[in-house]
Amino acid sequence: MTPDQLLTRPGAALPTLRGAVAGLPPYVPGRRSAGMDIAALASNESHYEPLPAAAAAVSAAAGTMNRYPDSAAVELRERLAGHLGVTAEEVAVGPGSVGVLQQIITGLCDAGDEVIFAWRSFEAYPILVELAGARPVRIPLDDAEGHDLEGMAAAVTDRTKVILLCTPNNPTGVPISHDRIETFLRAVRSDILVVIDEAYVEYAEAGSGPDSMALYRRYPNVCILRTFSKAYGLAGLRVGYAVAAPDIAEGLRRTAVPFSVSALAQKAAITSLDAGEEMEARVAAVRQERARMAEQLEAQGWKLQPSQGNFLWIRADESLRARLVDAFDAAGVMVRAYQGDGVRITVADPASNDRVLRLLEAHAASTIA
Known part of the structure; x- marks a missing residue:
């Protein structure tokens, strides 16, 4: 039977997706700007241009793009190790922190294993868990929009393999204090990997969240997850990293897609580590704008939890959410x-932030009431 005959044969079997994939909701990225007067405030990107040194490093490395990158990312791992005070054997890299997280889930979870995380939190969590055939366990946020660590500890079963702690939490911006995480670590089994996801850690005020490196040194089942996408402004290049016990980090490197972090991304990340002062100056400006916006929105009557990310969160039921989105869309935000x-x-930048403030002020009286 020829392939053409098979294609036209009534009732012929066709390839099918795995059940876990067929029923998987797609990750929905922040909407993109389609016009010159659009304020793109949906993706938590840095609104600064790339760090000049990083841009120069990418330009210099562009002539080598016909060659494969270092799949082991040795130079980047060594630089990160020196930056963090660990060894290169404790560092794994991937295409953004979400790529490293996929390596974590793939490396630790078999079908039917459980991964616990707060909800609402980063939308990729349940997608990556279900893709691995594991079971996502969502624990609702507490009344302060933060992690209910007691509820998460109570949800642990003999099938729990990984617990994800997002601090500051995306999308609410609420951090988890050092003492609360340490108490939590004492309460859960040492064979469960506790991932402290710190994608937005650079934007947090000192002392608002955990000293994750101190926790990692004290608790071997802690894994720290970070990214160059946010404060360092390398979202388009995709490079993130994890710090974990050497055997875990080695497993993460084994589960990575070969050559998944480009040579340009590696060079930009290395150079960015040397531009810490300039990055910190940009972060300080974001913190200042965040505080300004929060103060004005609270004066308008909006109830906000203090955010430690580069974003603000407005809790809204479906009716209020729909009205706000319609208003933002009409205003080009x-x-x-x-x-x-x-x-x-x-x-974002002050001008875009002012557009947000004006819009929410105009709708505050009727919306909040």
Whole structure:
């Protein structure tokens, strides 16, 4: 039978996706700007141009793009190790922190294993868990929009393999204190990997969240997850990293897609580590704008939890969420909406932030009432 005959044969079997994939909701990225007067505040990107040194490093490395990158990312891992005070054997890299997280889930979870995380939190969590055939265990946020660590500890079973702690939490911006995480670590089994996801850690005020490196040195089952996408402004190059016990980090490197972090991304990340002062100056400006916006929105009557990310969170039921999104869309401001939960607004340049403030002030009286 020829392939053409097979294609036209009634009832012929065709390839099918795995059940876990067929039923998987797609990850929904922040909407993109489609016009010159659009304020793109949906993706938590840095609104600064790339660090000049990083841009120069990418330009210099562009002539080698016909060659494969170092799949082991040795130079980047060594530089990160020196930056963090660990060894290169404790560092794994991947295409953004979400890529490293996929390596973590793939490396630790078999079908039917459980991964516990707060909800609402980063939308990729349940997708990556279900893709691995594991079971996502969502624990609702507490009344202060933060992690219910007691509830998460109570949800542990003999099938729990990984627990994800997002601090500051995306999308609410609420951090988890050092003492609360340490108490939590004492309460859970040492054979469960506890991932402290710190994608936005550079934007947090000192002392607002955990000293994750101190926790890692004290608890071998801690894994730290970070990215160059946010404060360092390398979202388009995709490079993130994890710090974990050497055997875990080695497993993460084994589960990585070969050559997944480009040579350009590696060079930009290495150079960015040397531009820490300039990055910190940009972060300080975002913190200042975040505080300014929060103060004005609270004066307008909006109830906000203190955010430690580069974004603000407005809790809203579905009716309020829909009205806010319609208003933002009409004003040319793109925000991130979460059905039934609320709206996340990236802190950007002052002019864009002022557009947000004016819009919310105009709708405050009728919306909040």
